[in-house]
Amino acid sequence: MLVTSRRLSCLATQFGRAWVSSEPTRRPPPARPHWMERVESPPVNLSDTHPNQHDMHSDPRREIIGNRDVLREGYDPETIRHRAAEIDALSTLLSPTKVGGITETALLYGPPGSGKTCTTTAVLEEIENEHGVPTVAVNCWDDHTKSRVLYSVLKSLVGQTAYDQERTAASTLLDAVKDAIDEPTIIFLDEADKLVDEGVLRDLYEIEPVRLLLAGNDRHRVVGNLEHRVYSRIGTAQDVEFEKYHDGQLVEILEDRLTAAKVKPDIVSDEALAGIADAGSRDARKAIATLRNALDIVVLEGADEVTGPIIERAEQKAEQDIAHARISSLTASQTLVLKVLFDIGASTSGTIYDEYEQRIDDPAVDRTVRGWLTTKFPQYNLVTIREEENPQEYELTDAARAILE
Incomplete structure (x- = not known):
């Protein structure tokens, strides 16, 4: 199943949501518009080494890869595959038009590389665009202390701020956040299980207009250590589970990325693509990183195509790239x-x-x-x-x- 995201116009029946089959003979239900129609989509992450601006036209990689940007780390794809059910669930929980309004607290959990961040980002942007609901996203992998979370929330709400991130007391930042919120506002704490002070969850939850959206790899790691009075409220959050991708689903995700990157035909065979998906171990982030590194090897060594030995080296490099990013944070x-x-x-x-x-x-x-x-x-x-x-x-x-x- 293919789902197009935020750069296409609307999201669900309440936001323009639609289901699309990967079989060309099946037509989507008429009530669901085009945001899930089949389109050619982009990949994440190809290489950490971009040529300098003045070298772009002479760089041989441009003969093999037409658009490297869609392969970089952190790229938000135009399309989201195999996450229609999760998008439906999120859209319902966060809809300001449903009975009771936006759910007070929701929790997303699932293993790394299962699409939690890109799926949620797409849904939040649609809700903000379609309904004018303010949304804030904080990556707790980077901002894992109370002060850093509150500073990031404040800066997202008001833009530039005179407060100093390192020197301002958390209580002062919290007061400023309270003053900045005067309407229902969704605060998305990604990688919430990386917080070193879960007290910030209580602080944000107790701001009446705030609607908390938490994401982590393991539900217990997000809410299991909360003090009792906080757990009694946040620990009963509505859940949305993201399961690992299957190899066949990863192949389709990688195909989208190859198409969007305009990779020269015959560089990556169907067999090689299946090998890259297998190397990904059901983790989309790792699979895409392996694809990126395999293409780098082909280019830098002048190989004709991606082969089994190239995939093995690319997988090893992908694991190191991901480990480096995680250790540095x-x-x-x-x-x-x-x-x-x-x-x-x-x-x-x-x-x-x-x-x-x-x-x-x-x-x-x-x-x-x-x-x-x-x-x-x-x-x-x-x-x-x-x-x-x-x-x-x-x-x-x-x-x-x-x-x-």
Whole structure:
């Protein structure tokens, strides 16, 4: 199923929503307009190395790839495949026209690379455009403290602000956010399970016009550690689950990206595309990064096409690229835990914590570090768990080790 997003005009029956079959003989229901019609769509992320402006016309890559922009990290695609049900659910929860208005709190969860961010971004932009509802998006992977979240929310609401992000007290920023909100406003906290102070959820929830939208990889990691009085309200949020893509779905996503990038025909065969999807391990972000790196190798080495060995190298590079991005966004305390693992090798959580505690003045509690080791780091392919050991041990993945070396 193919779903076109925000650059096409409307979203659902309440926002112009429509279903489209991938079979050309099936026609969409007449009540659903064109925003889900089949169109040629773009890919994410191709290369971190863009040629300088003056070299663009002489760069041989332009002969193979017509539009590199659609392959870059963070590109928002024109079309969203295989997420129609999730879009319908989000559109209903966030509709200001439904009985009761916009849902007070909603929670999206699912593994990395399952389309949570791009799907939600598309729905929010449609709601803002069609209904004039203010929306704010904060990436808690980058802004993981209370002050950084509140500053990001404030800046999104009012534009430039005289407050200093690092020096202004969180209480002052919270008061400024309250003053800036005088109508129902949707605040989307992406990667909410990366927050180091869940108290900001309570602070935002208690602002009467705020409607909270939280996204994370694991539901429990987002709301499981909230204090009881906060959990009693936020912990009962409406859920929208995003499941992993299947290989066939990833192939279609990659096909869209190849088409939008105007990649020269015959560079990526159907067999190679299936291999790239398989390398993605049902993670769209990894699959797209693998495609990007495979095309880079073809260009830089003058190969005729993407081959199996090229895919293997591209997958390894993709894992390192993703690991680098994730490690660079960790807190200093989280990064130190990884450095401890790098230095001492595979170890139990107790051994890791003892060494970590000796290296830092204000350590996180043992329970928090154990949570990073058992959930957060494995989810992001930074740590593997050796369950065959008793007690179980933790060690860095090859990708994480390559970055920390």
